[in-house]
Amino acid sequence: MSYKILYYVNQFFGQVGGEEQAGIAPFYKEEKIGPAMGFEQLLKGEAQVVGTIVCGDNYFNENTEESLKFIYDTIAAVKPDMVVAGPAFNAGRYGMACAGVANAVIDKLGIPVVTGMYHENPGVDQCKAKAIIAEVTDSAAGMRTALPVMAKIALKLLKKEELGTPKEEGYIAQGKRLTVFADKRGSERAVEMLIARFKGEEFETELPMPVFDKVAPAAAIKDLSKAKIALVTSGGIVPIGNPDRIQSASAQKWGKYNVSDISELTGGYYTIHGGYDPVYANEVPDRVAPLDMLKKFEKEGLIGEVYEYFYTTTGTGTSVGNAIQFGKEIGKELKEAGVDGVILTST
């Protein structure tokens, strides 16, 4: 069986014209246009390009919805196994269009997409996590070297063969850190890395340092005595019995519990956190999430009120991806509830 590929290019590579044609609406032809022709030759008969969509870069970026609808309709008619877009080299609007096509096709239809971009193309960050982007030069002069890389990747994906590392295959890393078996144990690799450093030889770190987000602090609360304060913790404090089955490490969810009728967590709560000595937190869970003090302050009028729900999850081993999601979800609820400030405790 030969796999079917739908190709996507812009007005320039679609041979319609240059910048003056960037506003043209998408059209489809059952032909191999521009790079699609050279691309198909590289597939050695194992897959074929069934047709090409041509769309102006400006049109796509200004009328994304209409453009995507055209693409969805074409896909519904053509039923391709894969969509290939570009290569866009360092053309920003073309890159953004390829990324837009890639994300939409992958998210909505689950069809794999291969494209090609220069690593600085703004389209890279838009779609690298979903599409496979061949790393190509910054100008169309690199077409001859770009297409074989894209074709090889496309065939591997179509045949469901495992893709090698970005370096081996020539694509831009998607950012997935996958656990694999090494030839040597870790300690031996460490000793060899150190000796390479002594000898001034090249070495490659297995873990490039992460880059952290910086969050600007919110403005100060002007009058605490009128403020609604919520209590949130990553210390794994949950009602005894852990009704929502929050994990003791690497949390996949968070919980919220009504604390409007209690004056402290002690008695009804404990910790399921797997990252610290739980004995003292189990004795007095308020040591980790100080509801007792907040309620006292509420009584004394120091703060306006304690928000009725207490939010909790486990911090240990929890991926930053999950933490960002929890933060957004909890933050949204607190914002909607008119909460002015949060006491956020970790362990």
Added chain:
Amino acid sequence: MKLELRKVKVKDIVLGDQMKFADGVLTVDVNGLIAALKDDVNVKEIKIDLAKPGDKTRIIPVKDVIEPRVKVEGKGNGFPGVTTPIEQLGSGAVNVLDGAAVVTIGDIVGFQEGVVDMWGEGAKWTPFSKTMNIVVDIIPANGLDPHTHETTVRLAGLKAAELIGYAAKDAVADEVEVFEMGSIFEETEKYPDLPKVVYVEMLISQGLLHDGYIYGVNSQQILPTMIHPNEEIDGAVISGNCVAACDKITTYQHQNNSAILDLYNRHGKDINFLGVILTPELTTLAGKFRTCDYTAKLCKSLGADGVIVSEEGYGNPDSDLLMICKRLESEGIKTVLITDECSGWDGMSQPLADTTPEAVAVVSAGNVSHVVELPPADKVIGNAKAIATLAGGWEGCLSEDGSMKCELNAVIGATSEIGYHNLTVKLY
């Protein structure tokens, strides 16, 4: 200091009525072992079972793994300062039941216990699928508080390894490994041109199931301290069953610390291995500053040109790891780190809880959140249901047919940060 590890290869293990080793077969005196361990009033019941490589057997929840040995020359049998009177370790000769291991299980103390599969998919992920395992199931007396419960199971495991070790007392070694190293001055005189290397072994020191012990001293209570590599190989450092199963340094891994062994292997050839600094990972900020400053100072005082730092656990100790690295690199000391990562189920999250530009040479031992699917076992030693509450498991991760899904977090030794196992992470 000169230490000989006289290794007798264990080809099979059987349960019997006396401790003996003959023709490669280790016989475990079941009733004798049970009676000895029940000497502790905090132990209510003991069960002994065996698990061999290739058996379709699952062991869970595993607390510690210990290598059975007996000291045949020099002082300090057992674990001085813990199960036997204090002695200076690091010299003499030890008969090692090579290929055998004591694995402790029993009622769950905390969330930091794990699983060992002896066959198939699961066997790939743990180094302890390759050892002949004597599984000691410890049922504690009723009503023990958690700290006493932990101490009880820790000591029972060490004692079991010691008692089984006696079987090798008169055995003839199949292989002898000699670890000999003079003072720093002597070694430096011998190898004046080789770069001087220190190994910094971080020990988590944060309370129940989070402590390491050195000659019986809880690592929480120490300043970073230097020990001769032979001392650790000779049993000076034991596990307090610390942290998640995947990166706790079991006692077995201290006895066979791969970072020490691999550095020793290059000593006199490519490097001049100066020794080991044990560094506690504390919970307080002041504690972290103190130990990290102190560790860097010790390395500098020793004249180190390079340092390998291994972490234990993840999360807040990532900060200690990188703080030590920053200090060492700032002093011009080339530093290589061994750690593991929390990159999430999909591997898309940032891998560490801290960052520093000085950390340019890092070995990754795997993603603790990597999810594995383990098929049903023919036999479960322990309690398969424990997986739901372990770090790395979750409610519902055990299917009715006995198969289970879990993170590497729950697999003993999977992402060992002393580099004992062969996992790594590649960016895709």
